[in-house]
Amino acid sequence: MAVLQLEEITMEFGGLRALDLVDxxxxxxxxxxxxxxxxxxxxxxxNIITGIYLPTGGKVIFKDCLLNKMxxxxxxxxxxxxxxxxxxxxxxxxxxxxxxxxxxxxxxxxFFGSMLGLPSSRREEKMIVEKAEHLLELVxxxxxxxxxxxxxxxxxxxxxxxxxxxxxxxSLLLLDEPAAGMNSTEKVELMDxxxxxxxxxxxxxILVEHDMNLVMNICEQxxxxxxxxxxxxxxxxxxxxxxxxxxxYLGAEA
Amino acid sequence: xxxxxxxxxxTLGSTYALIALGYTxxxxxxxxxxxxxxxxxxxxxxxxxxLVVNTGLNxxxxxxxxxxxxxxxxMLVELIAYRPLRGRASRLSGIISAIGVSIFxxxxxxxxxxxxxxxxxxxxxxxxxxxxxxxxxxxxxxILVVATLLMIxxxxxxxxxxxxxxxxxxxxxxxxxxLMGINVNRIISFTFAIGxxxxxxxxxxxxxxxxxxxxxxxxMAGLKAFAAAIxxxxxxxxxxxxxxxxxxxxxxxGVAFLSSSYKDAIAFGILILVLIIRPQGIMGQKITKxx
Amino acid sequence: MDALISQYIDPYYLRILMLIGINIIxxxxxxxxxxxxxxxxxxxxxxxxxGAYTSAILSMQMGSPFFLSLLAGAMxxxxxxxLIGIPTLRLEGDYLAMVTIGFAEIIRVFFLNFEPGxxxxxxxxxxxNTTFVLVWTLVIIIIILNAKLLSSRIGRAFxxxxxxxxxxxxxxxxxxxxxxxxxxxxxxxxxxxxxxxAHYMYFIRPQDFAFMKSIELLxxxxxxxxxxxxxxxxxxxxLTLLPEMLRIVAEYRxxxxxxxxxxxxxxxxxxxxxxxxxxxxxxKLQGKKVGLWxxxx
Numbered sequence: 001m002a003v004l005q006l007e008e009i010t011m012e013f014g015g016l017r018a019l020d021l022v023d024x025x026x027x028x029x030x031x032x033x034x035x036x037x038x039x040x041x042x043x044x045x046x047n048i049i050t051g052i053y054l055p056t057g058g059k060v061i062f063k064d065c066l067l068n069k070m071x072x073x074x075x076x077x078x079x080x081x082x083x084x085x086x087x088x089x090x091x092x093x094x095x096x097x098x099x100x101x102x103x104x105x106x107x108x109x110x111f112f113g114s115m116l117g118l119p120s121s122r123r124e125e126k127m128i129v130e131k132a133e134h135l136l137e138l139v140x141x142x143x144x145x146x147x148x149x150x151x152x153x154x155x156x157x158x159x160x161x162x163x164x165x166x167x168x169x170x171s172l173l174l175l176d177e178p179a180a181g182m183n184s185t186e187k188v189e190l191m192d193x194x195x196x197x198x199x200x201x202x203x204x205x206i207l208v209e210h211d212m213n214l215v216m217n218i219c220e221q222x223x224x225x226x227x228x229x230x231x232x233x234x235x236x237x238x239x240x241x242x243x244x245x246x247x248x249y250l251g252a253e254a
Numbered sequence: 255x256x257x258x259x260x261x262x263x264x265t266l267g268s269t270y271a272l273i274a275l276g277y278t279x280x281x282x283x284x285x286x287x288x289x290x291x292x293x294x295x296x297x298x299x300x301x302x303x304x305l306v307v308n309t310g311l312n313x314x315x316x317x318x319x320x321x322x323x324x325x326x327x328x329m330l331v332e333l334i335a336y337r338p339l340r341g342r343a344s345r346l347s348g349i350i351s352a353i354g355v356s357i358f359x360x361x362x363x364x365x366x367x368x369x370x371x372x373x374x375x376x377x378x379x380x381x382x383x384x385x386x387x388x389x390x391x392x393x394x395x396x397i398l399v400v401a402t403l404l405m406i407x408x409x410x411x412x413x414x415x416x417x418x419x420x421x422x423x424x425x426x427x428x429x430x431x432x433l434m435g436i437n438v439n440r441i442i443s444f445t446f447a448i449g450x451x452x453x454x455x456x457x458x459x460x461x462x463x464x465x466x467x468x469x470x471x472x473x474m475a476g477l478k479a480f481a482a483a484i485x486x487x488x489x490x491x492x493x494x495x496x497x498x499x500x501x502x503x504x505x506x507x508g509v510a511f512l513s514s515s516y517k518d519a520i521a522f523g524i525l526i527l528v529l530i531i532r533p534q535g536i537m538g539q540k541i542t543k544x545x
Numbered sequence: 546m547d548a549l550i551s552q553y554i555d556p557y558y559l560r561i562l563m564l565i566g567i568n569i570i571x572x573x574x575x576x577x578x579x580x581x582x583x584x585x586x587x588x589x590x591x592x593x594x595x596g597a598y599t600s601a602i603l604s605m606q607m608g609s610p611f612f613l614s615l616l617a618g619a620m621x622x623x624x625x626x627x628l629i630g631i632p633t634l635r636l637e638g639d640y641l642a643m644v645t646i647g648f649a650e651i652i653r654v655f656f657l658n659f660e661p662g663x664x665x666x667x668x669x670x671x672x673x674n675t676t677f678v679l680v681w682t683l684v685i686i687i688i689i690l691n692a693k694l695l696s697s698r699i700g701r702a703f704x705x706x707x708x709x710x711x712x713x714x715x716x717x718x719x720x721x722x723x724x725x726x727x728x729x730x731x732x733x734x735x736x737x738x739x740x741x742x743a744h745y746m747y748f749i750r751p752q753d754f755a756f757m758k759s760i761e762l763l764x765x766x767x768x769x770x771x772x773x774x775x776x777x778x779x780x781x782x783x784l785t786l787l788p789e790m791l792r793i794v795a796e797y798r799x800x801x802x803x804x805x806x807x808x809x810x811x812x813x814x815x816x817x818x819x820x821x822x823x824x825x826x827x828x829k830l831q832g833k834k835v836g837l838w839x840x841x842x
Contacts, residue, residue: 050715076717084715090708092772093701100698101705105717107698111726114697115690121697128698168717287639335807343814346585350767353760354806361799477646477756484643519654522647529644530632 003028003172003204004049009058011044011228018044020228021058026172026221031198032206033219037248040225042208043085046174050082051075062172077105081165082174085208087157091150095141095160098149099132102167128167135163139193155186159193166197173197175207179214187211191218216240257388259510260503265394265463267502268401272456273479274486274494275408276328276449282425282489283445285345289352290331291453292476293359296469298324298454299461300367303374317400317458321451328450329443331355337439356472363469371468374461397459404455405495408448412491421445425489474518478505481525487535496536501525547676559677561789566680567741568781572765573691573774574734579763580772581695582727583707584634585642589735589762591649594754596622596736597743598662601671604744606661611674615740622736623729630728635721649759656751667750668743675745683741687734691774703727704772768809770816779817 004026011019019041026032034042047053049060051072060067067075081102090098107128109121136142139159144152152160158178165173178194179187191214198205209215215222216236223233224245232242239245273295280288298320305316335351381392412418423431424441432438460475461467478501486497501521508520528536551559575589600618603609609617633644656662663669694700705713706720714720743749761784769780787805791798809817 052711052714071719072711072714073717073719076715082715084712088709088712090705090712092708093704097701097704101701101713101718102716104698104702104705104713109698111694111699111730114699115694117693117697125697164712164716281639285639287642335811338811339814343810344771346579346767346771347810347814349585350764351807351810353764354803354810356803357799357806358803361797361803365796365800473756477650481643481647484640488639515658516654519651522650525647526633526644526651529636529640533636533640535640 002026003030003063004206005059005061006045006049007059007061009045009048009060010056011041011048011053012056018228019048019055022225022228022230024223024230024233026204026206028204029198029202030204030221031194031219032204033215033222034206034208034225035210035212035215035222036225039227041228042225043176045225046082046176046206046208049075049174050080073105076168079169079171080174081168081170081172083158083161083165083176083178085176085180087154087161089149089157089160089164091148093149094145095136095147095149095152096129096132096145098160099135099163099167100128102164103128103131105168132163132167135166138166138196139163140189154181155183158182159190162193162197166201171203173203173205175205175209177208177210179209179211187214190214194218255387256507257386259506261388261390261394263503263506264499265397265502266506267482267499268398269456269460269463269498270475270479270482270502271495271498272401272404272452272459273475274482274498275405275491276453277480277483278486278488278491278494279421279445279449281483282491283421283428283442284336284340284348286336286348286352287480288336288446288449289349289476290335290355290359291449292472292474292479293356293363294324294328294331294450294472295453295457295460295475295479296467296472297327297359297363297457298450299457299467299471300363300372300469301454302458303372303461303467307375313462317455320454320458324450324454324457325447328446332443332446337442356476360469360472367469369469371466373465373467393463397463400455400459404452408452408491411448417441417444478521481521485525485528485535487537490535490537493535493537500536546678550677561785563675563677563680563745565782565785566677566684567675567738567745568762568765568785569684569778570680570687570734570741571738571762572777572781573687574731574738575762576731576766576772576774576777577691577703577727577734578731580766580770580777581700581707582703582724584724584728585639586645586728586731586759587642587756587763588645588647588649588652588759589731590754590756590758591645591652592622592626592732592735593739593742593758593762594649594652594656594749594751595625596739597749597754598656598659598668598739599736600740601668601743601749602661604672604674605668605670611672611744615737615744618740618743619733619736622739623733626732626735627725627729630725634724634728646756646759649754649756653751653755656754662751665751667748667753669748671743671747671749673744673747675741680741680745683737688774688778695774699723699726707772764806768806768816770818773816773818776816776818783817 002025006022006024009019009022034045036042044053048055051067051070055068062078062080065078090101107124109124113121136145139162141156141160141163149160179190182190194205219236222236222239224231224239226248231244231248232239273291276291277288280286301323302316302320305311305319306313335355336348339348339351383390412421420436420441423436424438428438482497482501483494485501486493504524505521509517571589571593575586578584578586596618599621600614603614603617604611629648633641636644657665702713702718702723705718706723710720765780765784766777768784770776787802788798791801794801
């Protein structure tokens, strides 16, 4: 059964059609890639899924639940974590605190409970810290947990975003250009990380990425967007050899 | 009766608009609420008064003198209190610095001129015309004409000249403007100069119209002009004009039909209501969140 | 205890210590709103005046016991904070600043015309129930609760909203709800500080709570370092002492005050203590370098 289903998604910005009747179906525990030239509407699609934009038309269905009109925080609480193309960390918080904030949607302590340090809050806090430390180890930032987030190197910041998104215990993880700005060693490490996350935590991953090598290697299913339209989808071998894809995208790079 | 109030409101509103323009232009370029702007307006009123009383200059020349003086003062304030903060401090630090300047300038004026209210000498020979039911004073005509001319001049400057184009570029994207070879510091300085000159013109005209000049006149006028700029949509030049006029008219109508003891609350009440209905102001662009 | 203190401390210094305590409470409230959550409020004195007038009127005209008046003042201020917060907190940064200025001005004009509050003359003869021990006990309790809150789930969410609202929402933070919460809690402290102030000063007038008072409180938060509790305390202490120390320069006092604000912002643009938090100190003890921060907005 599909975890996430986008049906005829259309998005218009003041007459400009950024997405045009896009259908996408993502299966459980898949690594799904979305590619396409700049301005094809990939990030817009992410913003629609996570409730930042309200689509002009179409449906976003996540595990039988209609996400369209939900606030971003409610979408997050459904179990959808994401990273951002232009890194959005809490710069003046420590690396550890960044990940702890990530747990917000799946924890409960309220205003008075937090302030008075009630036992339930303290127990929860301990679990949050343990989980955060575990996630930081997973992405290889355990050593840096007390740094300010904006003191990290670029690649480290991207990994911190992944750890923060993971703190939400998501069943669906959206990665927006996770490899941007990384060197080739870092990219290999990133691929390992993505595999590891998927296999260990059994979740579904959708990623938007420009690095063809990475996408073709890691994704089991790929959709290609061009000018807001989906022009192809299927496994990497199929997409790679698709006439229209080569013409409008891959060909231009070769 | 309503037309009379409308006319009075437009007169008041055109002076709010002149001050609001300075707020909005500065904000458009460096996103700073220049809280010292109200003090520039106050000092403009004092310089005009000084020139008329002590040198016996013609009021038109005194108006230009006040504008020139405040141009320099505005540039100086930017140079000393804002430029050192640029690029290395949060916007809030800029606001605090502006408040520091505001306190400094109003206290300085208290030390120079004492706190008592001063009046422009009676040299204008104000006449009142009867147009239908309307009482129009020559002073109102002069204020409306001068304010309109200044605003047309500003619009021409911003839309038609090279420096105006540079100003618009800076308000779109300061960094990109810098990379395109625009001397950003000079444009910011110029913006402060123009805004301050307009505020000074407002100060002189309000000083004559209400026949009162005192060191704390800038505080409330500054706040209301800022409200006008927000009302129109901050960063938008036509917005500041419309916001100023709207606020002036509504305030006068409010005083006439509700109560004069709530005068200062009316402007802010209107502002809050408008912002709740239309958060970006009357002319402001709705900003789509960029992700 | 209070008798003992007033015996040994000079009344002048005692008065300054009292004002420092009250200002710390007020500034910690504003710190929650502006310093921590990043919502620029320039009308804190308005909420302070609601607390001051409510509690004073209750004490004087209803014969309510002091603690009840104090609590009622804080609650009414919090209620107004909540009320004004709901529609306005979706406004972006400086628009919110304007609304808070406007709201505080409306409150001030309201009290200028408010018969039971003595209109422009104000209220005098408020029982002087605020004591040194009470103020400083409250200061200590509020600092502890504040520190606990800021290191908790809710406090982290406040900081996250300041740092990056979109990323905070993507982490499941209901930013609207939490902003209203910060505003309500901050207004509660403003009302509490106002009540203490009224019952200490014996007499209050609408102009005690004008725009300049809001600015003074904002200065305390920014000067010490946005979002930091030690910073806010330091800012409150310095800015309460400064006008006293500047008495030697007599009528030039405000001139120096204004100039000092500019100079401090030029040399310490992020406040005296920046965003000093516990882990910075821990790291310093470990001998590692901690980066300076620059605010992103």
